Amino acid sequence: MTKNAGMRDVAELAGVSVGTVSNVLNRPDVVAPGTRARVQAAIAELGFVRSESARLLRVGRSQVLALLALDLANPFYVEVLRGAEQAAREAELGVVVVDSAGSAVAEAGQLALLAQQRVRGVMVTPADGSGGTLAEFGRSRIPYVLVDREVPGGGVCRVLVDDVAGGEMAVAHLIGAGHRRIGYVAGPLGAAEFRDRLVGARRGIGAADGCASLAAEGVHEPARLMVIEAPGADIAAGRDAAARVLGLSAAERPTALFCGNDLIALGVLQALFAAGVVVPAEMAIVGYGDMELAAGAVVPLTSIRLPAARLGRAAAELLIEESGPLAAQHVHRDVVFQPELVARASSLPVRSPGS
Amino acid sequence: MTKNAGMRDVAELAGVSVGTVSNVLNRPDVVAPGTRARVQAAIAELGFVRSESARLLRVGRSQVLALLALDLANPFYVEVLRGAEQAAREAELGVVVVDSAGSAVAEAGQLALLAQQRVRGVMVTPADGSGGTLAEFGRSRIPYVLVDREVPGGGVCRVLVDDVAGGEMAVAHLIGAGHRRIGYVAGPLGAAEFRDRLVGARRGIGAADGCASLAAEGVHEPARLMVIEAPGADIAAGRDAAARVLGLSAAERPTALFCGNDLIALGVLQALFAAGVVVPAEMAIVGYGDMELAAGAVVPLTSIRLPAARLGRAAAELLIEESGPLAAQHVHRDVVFQPELVARASSLPVRSPGS
DNA sequence: GCCGGTCCTTGAAACGTTCAAAAGGACTGG
């Protein structure tokens, strides 16, 4: 009772050798039914739990994948986790999560921890954009997959969301709803994600212009994009950006805002509400990311939904392939997923578009 | 290059024995500075990472704690994690997270995984309220701490929030703001948390009545509590409950609602907004949990803030004590934290209280 | 009765660490 039961104890109780116990655990079909039952009874009686460390030590391959999230408070990663868990379960693996809280040094620490544990593979959204931390981690020869992020220096698998397409569909949606003056409330444009969405937004505007001139249905104000860079990527930043928009003259002010993420959108919504601007009648809003709170906002938010679970599943699958017996045939690749627009009340079409 | 470097390789390269390498790693002070430097150089050159499994196998004590969250999408657990990580870092331990998504069977699976890994200890908010799963896990002799939950069968440490006090302070706050007819929009009363908050709410009402009669400042409508049980604990449930409140006559309808959690409060807010009831002038709202989205709601939500990080820190500390060298002196105990009310716009005092 | 199979079980050697005990060397004081 003072010590944990090991295979030796089980073997003794069942009157067999440890080799047989191991067989019951790993290749049950190879041991005679009677013996197997006896061993299983012994296992249950002793509450035996096989030591993963001893197993790993011997066999050299762990049974767990790790997800190193950039910020667990972002539900995106939770959804990624769910997808990964699903794929992992099918391969009889476990998934543990760890997060870097956006700090490169925490990230390095967590990677060191995972390397020591010899996890089977790591799904990571790096905090250190330089790729240095990951390069260091690469020496451990543990495979990893980048999630929703690219870093310099290839030779690695990546699962990505097509943010350009996301930006384009947001703007196309607003244009389709009759808007011509559209604002893009970006997060810091230093971040690739906000830049990509901007590229997409511009593309959406361009497509509309082409289309409009073709259709030539009366005198059309050409679609225009105005870029507002928020000071951050959270609610407060959204409030701040909205204040700037509200400062514009009626003629200049956009009639619709595409926000770089849902938090920014929420801040915008809050500021507009405080200023008495009604959404969507006087200002339409589209968010990005489709967090749960987008649907739960007072005016439910139209948003771009990211297929996070599919990212997670794909990442896990790539990892399983790369760390499995067929690792030799593995070739690094990118898997790109398309986002999807979820229309809600915040962008209902307006009666009279334009000024 | 084909195989990972082990201590043997390091020793060879540095021209010492493995024992010395082990000493450099574990008791650097005991080895001569020159030798130490040589070994460290070899370690760096080979990119050696010590195998935690081998170490664990030998020494029998892991370096990682685990947090088994009920639902990672709930930011509460992320905050718990942050607190736990802080305490863990001080003890040079790592923390991994795993979640059960509220499912008892997933929970059992995750616990089995953690038992195999021989983690140092587990912080858990059990999905299986019966305590059966945990009792089974207890056989592994891995210490665990209950987080924000009690289950039948003691003999375990717990870190808790005083939900009764939380309920009381919410109601007291509303009464202080001049409200007399208060509604408690509970989640399913099968859950202990919502029951505790109800007890607290009643206590708050009781205290006010005592006070009011004492103060005898004019004719006072006595404070009353009306309980509305929502069909769930999410946004939709809140909307549903709000619809019921809106169906009441003006004389009956509460002037303030204390919601069992922030999601319910958000749903309520959404429904009130849609019905044109203005918050807080016509209806004050208090949430529970103070999630980020409480502050981000159109009308920033007054809410009861839970000291989640402190829970996490306390849980980790208990675990460290219980699994450390002083385990013998460890006595199981409960650590109870007081929540705190964060007043925001949704419960601003009204001019003329009562009907 | 012996042979070749088939099935099941055993025993022992790894895996990469840690740890305690022992060995080795360099001084010191006698």
Added chain:
DNA sequence: CCAGTCCTTTTGAACGTTTCAAGGACCGGC
């Protein structure tokens, strides 16, 4: 020159699994 001390390094036995070659028992066919 020896015993004693101190400091550093080596040695080898664990830790709990898996794996695999080899052994034993039994069976049917000759």
